Amino acid sequence: MSFKAFNMFDLLLDNLTNKITSRGGNQVTIPDYFKEHHSDKNNSVIRNWLWDVPGFRRWRVTRMDAGNKMQVLNSVAYPNFKNDMPIMGIDLLWFEVKGKLVAILDFQPLEQNKNYFDKYFDKLKLLKSRFPDFSNQKDMNSYDINKYFSPWVIFCKGDFRDMNDNLPLVFNGFLDSYFELYNHSLALNSQISSDDIRRLHISYDIYNFERDPAHGLFKSYFGKEWANSFINEFLFPLKSYDQKVDNSGKS
Numbered sequence: 001m002s003f004k005a006f007n008m009f010d011l012l013l014d015n016l017t018n019k020i021t022s023r024g025g026n027q028v029t030i031p032d033y034f035k036e037h038h039s040d041k042n043n044s045v046i047r048n049w050l051w052d053v054p055g056f057r058r059w060r061v062t063r064m065d066a067g068n069k070m071q072v073l074n075s076v077a078y079p080n081f082k083n084d085m086p087i088m089g090i091d092l093l094w095f096e097v098k099g100k101l102v103a104i105l106d107f108q109p110l111e112q113n114k115n116y117f118d119k120y121f122d123k124l125k126l127l128k129s130r131f132p133d134f135s136n137q138k139d140m141n142s143y144d145i146n147k148y149f150s151p152w153v154i155f156c157k158g159d160f161r162d163m164n165d166n167l168p169l170v171f172n173g174f175l176d177s178y179f180e181l182y183n184h185s186l187a188l189n190s191q192i193s194s195d196d197i198r199r200l201h202i203s204y205d206i207y208n209f210e211r212d213p214a215h216g217l218f219k220s221y222f223g224k225e226w227a228n229s230f231i232n233e234f235l236f237p238l239k240s241y242d243q244k245v246d247n248s249g250k251s
Contacts, residue, residue, distance in 0.1 A: 008094075008163065008164070008167070008168070009063065009065075009071045009072075009073045009092065009094070010063075011168070012073055012092070012167075012168065012171050013061070013063055013073055015171070015172060016061065016075060016175065017049075017061075019175055019179065020051050020053055020059065023053055023054065023179065024053065024054045025051045025052065025053040025054075025059065026051065026052050027049060027050070027051060027052075028050040028051065028052050030048065030049075030050050030234070033226070033229075034048050034229075034230060034233070034234050035047065035048060035049075036048075037222055037226060037230075039221050039222050039223075041221075042066055042220075042221050043067060044064065044065060044067070044069075044070075044221050044222075045064070045065050046062065046063070046064040046065075046072075046218075046221075046222065047062070047063045047064075048060065048061065048062050048063075048234060049061040049062075050234075053077070055079060055080060055083065055182060055186075056077055056078060056079055056080060057078050057079065057080045057081065058076075058077075058078045059075070059076075059077045059078070060075065060076055060234065060235070061073075061074070061075045062074040062075070062235075064221075066221065067096075068096035068097055069095070069096070069097065070093065070094070070095055070096075070217075071092075071094040071096070072092065072093050072094075072214075073091075073092040074090060074091050074092070074214075075088070075089075075090040076088065076089050076090070077178070078201060079182070079185075081194045081197045081198045081201070082190065082194055082197070083182075083185055083190060083197075084110055084116075084190040084192040084197055085107075085120055085181060085182065085185040086106075086107035086108050086109050086110065086120055086121075086150070086181075087107075087108040087110070087148075087201070087204060088106075088107060088108070088178050089105070089106050089108045090104070090105050090171075090174070091103070091104040091105075092104075092167070092171075094163060099159050099160050100157070100158075100159065101156060101157070101158040101159065101162050101163045101167065102156070102157055103134065103154070103155065103156045103158070103162075103167060103170070104153065104154070104155050105134075105153070105154040105155075105170065105171070105174045106124075106149055106150055106152075106153040107120060107121060107124050107150055107152075107178065107181065108148045108149060108150065108204070109121075109148070109149075109150050110192060110197065110200045110201075110204075111192065111200075112146060112147075115191065116191070117150070117151070119188065119191070120181060120185070121150060121151075121152055123177040123180060123181055124150065124152045124154075124174075125152050126177075127154070127170070127173050127177055128152045128154055130173070131154070131166055131169070131170050133158060133162060133166060134154045134155060134156040134158075134162075134166065134170055135154075135155070135156075147207060148204055148207055148208070154170060154174065201238055202238045202239070204238075205236035205237070205238040205239040206236070206238075206239045208235075208236055209231060209232075209235070209236040209239045212231070212235070212236075214231075215227060215231050218230060218231065
């Protein structure tokens with residue numbers, strides 16, 4: 001059965017929401033101008049959610065609907081600073097006119113070394129082996145895949161078949177694997193100190209703020225002022241942490 005992209009992405013969003021709430025997640029109130037923002041120029045809308053989930057310090061979700069031009073579903077989950085498990089990243093884009101899917105799903109590592117990979121990546125390795133069409137990370141031109149991406153990042157530049165047949169299976173399997181990883185992490189000792197985890201989360205926000213190609217996308221659809229506020233205050237708020245510390249003189 002074939003689904004329109006907006007239906008498919010809404011189904012994936014519903015599944016993500018259900019999994020978050022089943023883990024005790026509660027929505028956090030965010031400003032209305034981030035919660036839902038419309039663009040008359042492009043007949044598009046962007047909606048955002050922030051979740052308070054046990055074991056995580058921040059879990060954000062973004063859903064953009066620009067009709068046949070573009071569909072977007074993005075989510076990032078940051079574990080709390082006592083847990084050195086990877087950050088979860090999901091970025092899905094569908095371009096209806098071109099019939100083009102771009103999908104990136106990863107357990108984004110805090111460190112790039114064998115011990116860390118051995119500790120946290122067996123489930124992602126297994127999932128990736130099941131979907132060879134989602135393995136062309138050499139095309140990730142906007143990012144250095146050796147920085148905050150794992151060797152098993154699930155990446156696809158695909159078409160209608162990938163969108164309809166494989167994406168739901170990959171997406172649901174990925175979420176299940178990440179929640180299983182979280183459960184597993186509770187029995188493990190963190191090999192990174194809380195202070196260093198905090199520092200690495202800050203570096204993650206800075207890295208993605210500087211390289212995220214979505215910044216230009218949001219500017220083109222919703223204007224420069226809103227896009228700048230959105231990427232600074234909602235997507236990557238920790239990027240300004242070091243500056244705030246320096247100005248206040250507090251750690």
